[in-house]
Amino acid sequence: MTTYYSKDHEWIAVEGDVATVGITSYAQEQLGDVVFVELPEAGKALSQGDEAAVVESVKAASEVYAPIDGEIVEANDALADEPAKVNEDPEGAAWFLKMKVGNADQLNELMDQAAYKAFVETL
Amino acid sequence: MSMNTQGRPTAPGNAGESFRPKTFTGNRALDMEEPLIFEFGSLETTGVDLDEDDGIEFELGAFERKADIGLAGLAEPEAMRHYVRLSRNNYAIDSGLYPLGSCTMKHNPRLNEKMARLPGFSDIHPLQPVSSVPGALELIDELAHWLMVSTGTHAVAMSPKAGAHGELCGMMAIKAAHTAAGRDPKIVLVPESAHGTNPATAALLGFKVVSIDAKDDGTVDLATLKNRISEHTDNIAGIMLTNPNTCGLFERDVKEIADLIHDAGGFFYCDGANFNAIVGKARPGDLGVDAMHINLHKTFSTPHGGGGPGSGPVVLSDRLAPYAPLPFIRKSDAGLELVETNAATSEDEQPFGRMTAFHGQMGMYVRALSYMMSHGSDGLKQASEDAVLNANYIRVGLQDLMSLPFGVRPCMHEVLFDDSFLKDSGVTTLDFAKAMIDEGYHPMTMYFPLVVHGAMLIEPTESESRASLDLFVATMRDLVMSAQRGETERFSGAPYLAPRRRLDETGAARKPVLKWTEPEPAQVTPEAAE
Numbered sequence: 001m002t003t004y005y006s007k008d009h010e011w012i013a014v015e016g017d018v019a020t021v022g023i024t025s026y027a028q029e030q031l032g033d034v035v036f037v038e039l040p041e042a043g044k045a046l047s048q049g050d051e052a053a054v055v056e057s058v059k060a061a062s063e064v065y066a067p068i069d070g071e072i073v074e075a076n077d078a079l080a081d082e083p084a085k086v087n088e089d090p091e092g093a094a095w096f097l098k099m100k101v102g103n104a105d106q107l108n109e110l111m112d113q114a115a116y117k118a119f120v121e122t123l
Numbered sequence: 124m125s126m127n128t129q130g131r132p133t134a135p136g137n138a139g140e141s142f143r144p145k146t147f148t149g150n151r152a153l154d155m156e157e158p159l160i161f162e163f164g165s166l167e168t169t170g171v172d173l174d175e176d177d178g179i180e181f182e183l184g185a186f187e188r189k190a191d192i193g194l195a196g197l198a199e200p201e202a203m204r205h206y207v208r209l210s211r212n213n214y215a216i217d218s219g220l221y222p223l224g225s226c227t228m229k230h231n232p233r234l235n236e237k238m239a240r241l242p243g244f245s246d247i248h249p250l251q252p253v254s255s256v257p258g259a260l261e262l263i264d265e266l267a268h269w270l271m272v273s274t275g276t277h278a279v280a281m282s283p284k285a286g287a288h289g290e291l292c293g294m295m296a297i298k299a300a301h302t303a304a305g306r307d308p309k310i311v312l313v314p315e316s317a318h319g320t321n322p323a324t325a326a327l328l329g330f331k332v333v334s335i336d337a338k339d340d341g342t343v344d345l346a347t348l349k350n351r352i353s354e355h356t357d358n359i360a361g362i363m364l365t366n367p368n369t370c371g372l373f374e375r376d377v378k379e380i381a382d383l384i385h386d387a388g389g390f391f392y393c394d395g396a397n398f399n400a401i402v403g404k405a406r407p408g409d410l411g412v413d414a415m416h417i418n419l420h421k422t423f424s425t426p427h428g429g430g431g432p433g434s435g436p437v438v439l440s441d442r443l444a445p446y447a448p449l450p451f452i453r454k455s456d457a458g459l460e461l462v463e464t465n466a467a468t469s470e471d472e473q474p475f476g477r478m479t480a481f482h483g484q485m486g487m488y489v490r491a492l493s494y495m496m497s498h499g500s501d502g503l504k505q506a507s508e509d510a511v512l513n514a515n516y517i518r519v520g521l522q523d524l525m526s527l528p529f530g531v532r533p534c535m536h537e538v539l540f541d542d543s544f545l546k547d548s549g550v551t552t553l554d555f556a557k558a559m560i561d562e563g564y565h566p567m568t569m570y571f572p573l574v575v576h577g578a579m580l581i582e583p584t585e586s587e588s589r590a591s592l593d594l595f596v597a598t599m600r601d602l603v604m605s606a607q608r609g610e611t612e613r614f615s616g617a618p619y620l621a622p623r624r625r626l627d628e629t630g631a632a633r634k635p636v637l638k639w640t641e642p643e644p645a646q647v648t649p650e651a652a653e
Contacts, residue, residue: 035632058628059570083633 004107005116006067011091012110014101018073022095023064026120031057034086039075040097046070048106053096067110069102154622155208161639164195212622214565220587220595224537224568224580225369227399227421234497235424235490244489249481253461259485260459264452266492270417270436275408278444280437282483286396289416289435290324292448292478296414296439297361297390298328299446299475308360312351314343315574316368318394330360337574341370341529343380352387359387365394369572370529371537381411398422400511400536403504413440423491434487449477509585510536513592517583520596524603528575542577550606552577554614561620562598
């Protein structure tokens, strides 16, 4: 399994041809307490940059973008009932969605953990 | 010489100043612990004597009430006290400086209220014969005239009832104009510095929103704009720009932006929420704006929120004028005429529909026109100048201690700070805002706009005196220095002195309690019953 990171503060863990997408710990910290999560339906086809999910905190509503092209395989419906999970375990149990990798080349545009860490330090 | 022989002490007692008695009532002198109306009113009582309902024949058929409506009955003095007590916990522009950026909490002159209460305006009904209210039509037309002259436009849709409603109206007119031209463009460009309602409006109408980044100076990046336009050739419906923008900065490239959009076949929607900064100084029509709403409750001093309904007339360029919604007033040699239906329209009038049941917020029209006529065009211009002057007075008073995200430069009617001056202090923008409550101020707008970190957007409005601004600046300086000295307790637990301490925002959002429910009767144990 390889994990990638985007400039929109999403992590993408790829195993085989399935990518699991969530928001980073930095993102949940910036958002503050998450109060609402809206997830896509399985089967929805998305292009890179399309709105995939919505995460709303006490401060603001933000979009989670599709980091690559692909079709939604599964959404983490538990988040809808328990949005607080996003604050507790953003890079683990609180994954947002799994998508079928439509274009593996797009993964190369993403950052690895070290590059993301360096990126966050510039903010 | 008469002496105090009644034993009445004449000197203050000797209790320490810090002693705070725990009161029996829960009240703290004038700070009343007021219950909900359902908690002390009775469902069985009523404040008025009504005859027994014998012999009343119900004529509502299936709509007849089937159960009690569950309203608490109170005597008039009880009802009066309840609301007066609640109002004392309220912060209002009538009680202090209200620096909510982007909201324009300016003084509501009492002359407006006097005019709005004239029976000829306050006692009319939207369904009475039009022939009986020529004065009301004339007032609406006169207000429309002032709006068009001040914006440099030739048409105005009066009926929208708030800013966002006005946005919807303007964008529907734009959509109608495209449809009439046989086009169906899908893209609406929205800069990052626009109001949040702008992308929402575009999305509601089925447009796809494409965001335009801001430059380092907080204004629209023309290079990105050009790229986005060329990426979506022939598919640009328009742009929604807020000017002055939500960073309190004037978009200097506005004319070029307008030209670019027009050349791309799109229309220019301007969010006029911040028009109060430029009245009498610049006319949006001259800047290439096709549609712009005007918040009468901001720029033209009508009350906000609970004090009265909003009103958001939309001025339209010649190209959009034919699509203005019903109803509208037509002016001809025969006088003023209210056009209510499609059947009554002429060939060059193609209203896209109707947005409101009636004609708009008449009471707000009276107040806005009262403000305009009492100020005159020179007075309106001065109000804009003073609004900008006051914001800059605060900026200069605080810029050495607080941080300006876009560098030291003049702002418009509001000044935006970010939270970098609080870095490593352990105090957040939210804590800082809560500490302002202890100082007796309504906090500024915070965490908006989203383009800067920990935003604090301060808009004093023109109606604050220099003394009032000085006290505000001094208070803010004291708070900043306190935070920087590491006195985090003053902030982390604030507010300490408000009727309620810090509320659980997360709990309120995750598990909102939206309805009062009668508490379960207390369980009586057998021992207690004896």
